[in-house]
Amino acid sequence: MKKFSSLVVLMFVSFFGLAQNYKGEIKNIKQEGLHQVQLSPEVRAIANENLDFLRIFDANKSEVPYVIANFKEESVQYNSFKIISKRSIKDSVTSIVVQNETGRKINQFNLKVGNTALTKRYSISGSNDTIAWFGLVAKETLSDLVAKNGIALEKTIYFPANSYKYLRINFNDKKSLPIDVQAIGMYENQFLSEKLVTISDFKYDIVQDKEKKQTKIIFSAGNKYQVDAITFSVLTEFYVREARIVVKKERKIKKRVEHYDEVIAYFDLNSKNDRTIYFNSLQEKEFIIEIENQDNQPLEISNIELFQKPVTIISKLKANQNYEVVIDTTLTKPQYDLQNFIKSSQIDYPKATIFNFKKIDLEKTNASEKPFWQSKAFMWICILFGIVIIGYFSIGLLKDMKN
Numbered sequence: 001m002k003k004f005s006s007l008v009v010l011m012f013v014s015f016f017g018l019a020q021n022y023k024g025e026i027k028n029i030k031q032e033g034l035h036q037v038q039l040s041p042e043v044r045a046i047a048n049e050n051l052d053f054l055r056i057f058d059a060n061k062s063e064v065p066y067v068i069a070n071f072k073e074e075s076v077q078y079n080s081f082k083i084i085s086k087r088s089i090k091d092s093v094t095s096i097v098v099q100n101e102t103g104r105k106i107n108q109f110n111l112k113v114g115n116t117a118l119t120k121r122y123s124i125s126g127s128n129d130t131i132a133w134f135g136l137v138a139k140e141t142l143s144d145l146v147a148k149n150g151i152a153l154e155k156t157i158y159f160p161a162n163s164y165k166y167l168r169i170n171f172n173d174k175k176s177l178p179i180d181v182q183a184i185g186m187y188e189n190q191f192l193s194e195k196l197v198t199i200s201d202f203k204y205d206i207v208q209d210k211e212k213k214q215t216k217i218i219f220s221a222g223n224k225y226q227v228d229a230i231t232f233s234v235l236t237e238f239y240v241r242e243a244r245i246v247v248k249k250e251r252k253i254k255k256r257v258e259h260y261d262e263v264i265a266y267f268d269l270n271s272k273n274d275r276t277i278y279f280n281s282l283q284e285k286e287f288i289i290e291i292e293n294q295d296n297q298p299l300e301i302s303n304i305e306l307f308q309k310p311v312t313i314i315s316k317l318k319a320n321q322n323y324e325v326v327i328d329t330t331l332t333k334p335q336y337d338l339q340n341f342i343k344s345s346q347i348d349y350p351k352a353t354i355f356n357f358k359k360i361d362l363e364k365t366n367a368s369e370k371p372f373w374q375s376k377a378f379m380w381i382c383i384l385f386g387i388v389i390i391g392y393f394s395i396g397l398l399k400d401m402k403n
Helices: 002-016 041-046 376-401
Strands: 022-026 033-038 055-057 065-069 078-080 082-089 091-099 107-115 120-127 134-142 153-162 166-172 179-189 198-199 203-209 214-226 231-233 240-253 254-269 276-278 283-294 301-308 311-318 322-327 354-359
Touching: 022 041, 041 198, 041 214, 041 276, 041 322, 065 166, 091 179, 120 153, 134 153, 153 276, 214 301
Parallel strands: none
Antiparallel strands: 022 322, 022 354, 033 311, 055 322, 065 311, 078 179, 082 091, 091 166, 107 153, 107 179, 120 134, 120 166, 134 254, 198 301, 203 214, 214 283, 231 276, 231 301, 240 254, 240 283
């Protein structure tokens, strides 16, 4: 009887646990050669940021190789900024000042940090003379500082684009010892421009909690999206407000499930600063921003936009041919020869776009193309057969119990 019960369970898993596949098209290719295809937020959300599930097929259903544009390939050059000063005040702050000798606008640092397992709060400011400093980022969190086997790790932090000659990072050391920042720099020769991609699927509601003197902005979307930056359009003239991002979580404690709020980032909204806030990693379909108003009137927020850093794949496409892009969560990471021939310094590939990305409706597939054992009729025959067998053995057991 246990064998037949297992059979029924397997049938349900087989027929109802199929992957939800999606597909789109690449078309209007004007010339043959390597092309760069920027993946939309929708495609990335469906794949759950796992591009192992992605495939490209030509008109003959043959697999077309691709390479994910990698910002940190070995051929990419790492340029360190000159560290002007580095000083620590015990139990207070470690302040590091670097010089942007390029004169170009930058919006990120790559930190090379010695092996550690700390979490650090930091602020970033900019100056043209090292005397007058202007805020860029306040009370951000540097986390996940865990390296293996004593090897140094790298973390990238983001801030509003600027061309200040000097930039200062202040690490809060009140709750822990200083971290070993070995170098501060940037990776050059990237595949993509640093223009962020707008996420349009999120909706939000603004709620005022008068008792707690908070403004709560509740975001929701149909899928989990990678969010790397949030821009606020605020009509209020003068303000400095503390804010945080809260995510609803749950955990099992013995036999019950407990729901709790987890704060994953802190930041400040300041009328003097750029109103774009950058994050190390935020991948959720629902989250809340809580703004502390204290005794002030709530901010007059006219609009909020969410963004993510671009992700691009490189593939060799033929002119005047159409291609199919598929997301299939049953697939594993592909291995293509093409990855040995793409150089990260090349950025002049023509662009291609994915059109008509949608879910594949398996129910509309022609039933005559399927073998009988994959049809719904076979499924229900097996289910009914399993129920009959289980019922037969159950009746037998009841008779034995009476005897």
